[in-house]
Amino acid sequence: MNIRWGRRNLNREKIKQAVRDLLEAIGEDTQREGLLETPERVTKAYAEIFSGLNHQPEDFTDYKIFHVEDDPEMVIVQRIPFYSVCEHHLLPFFGYANVAYVPKDGRVIGISKIPRLVEFASKRPGMQEKVTAQIASELTRILEPNGVAVSISARHMCMEMRGINRTNLFTYTSKFTGRFKTDAELKQDFLRQTENKIV
Numbered sequence: 001m002n003i004r005w006g007r008r009n010l011n012r013e014k015i016k017q018a019v020r021d022l023l024e025a026i027g028e029d030t031q032r033e034g035l036l037e038t039p040e041r042v043t044k045a046y047a048e049i050f051s052g053l054n055h056q057p058e059d060f061t062d063y064k065i066f067h068v069e070d071d072p073e074m075v076i077v078q079r080i081p082f083y084s085v086c087e088h089h090l091l092p093f094f095g096y097a098n099v100a101y102v103p104k105d106g107r108v109i110g111i112s113k114i115p116r117l118v119e120f121a122s123k124r125p126g127m128q129e130k131v132t133a134q135i136a137s138e139l140t141r142i143l144e145p146n147g148v149a150v151s152i153s154a155r156h157m158c159m160e161m162r163g164i165n166r167t168n169l170f171t172y173t174s175k176f177t178g179r180f181k182t183d184a185e186l187k188q189d190f191l192r193q194t195e196n197k198i199v
């Protein structure tokens with residue numbers, strides 16, 4: 001993803017100082033060789049992993065709309081990998097997303113734009129529920145389809161490497177709108193098609 005905008009908004013000096021302070025606070029020697037460049041590295045890493053913050057998806061790519069004559073019943077992009085950071089502990093959560101929509105009046109979107117949207121929604125401190133809902137609401141805003149379905153399965157490092165300390169727990173979230181809410185067969189079709197595609 002193009003992270004130009006995210007970088008521009010970062011206060012690089014403040015991040016570097018905060019990382020130095022944090023290292024000192026945990027009892028590290030900030031002058032030892034391995035840590036000398038760490039504040040700069042963390043700043044670069046944060047520019048990437050928080051690049052979706054305070055932006056519109058359109059800041060990163062053009063979600064241009066195409067027209068097809070004969071609408072497909074639905075379009076699904078399956079098993080889209082993503083990485084995010086939980087807003088409670090600033091530890092990673094990551095997994096897979098499935099995203100589907102029912103086109104309206106022949107309007108479709110370039111399929112690469114769906115993983116781009118997942119990336120945009122996950123590149124900020126957040127919660128799995130918020131990533132799920134944001135993918136659905138942004139896709140709805142951009143395309144005004146007849147319905148959207150999003151499912152995410154993810155592992156949360158704050159449950160695995162600390163706290164409750166349970167390895168390999170998968171959390172599942174989903175969001176259905178429009179036709180996916182009213183048409184049980186369509187929803188079943190989505191669930192059948194995406195079964196085993198997210199763990």
Ligand SMILES: Nc1nc2c(ncn2[C@@H]2O[C@H](COP(=O)(O)OP(=O)(O)OP(=O)(O)O)[C@@H](O)[C@H]2O)c(=O)[nH]1
Pocket residue numbers: 086087088126127128129156158159163164
């Ligand atoms: N619903 C939801 N909860 C999350 C997500 N990521 C982390 N959490 C949870 O956020 C909660 C924060 O709870 P707190 O009790 O404030 O924090 P804590 O004392 O560190 O909690 P423990 O993790 O249980 O030790 C924890 O239960 C986490 O498991 C997420 O994406 N969605």
Ligand SMILES: [Zn+2]
Pocket residue numbers: 086087088089090091156158159
């Ligand atoms: Zn957490």
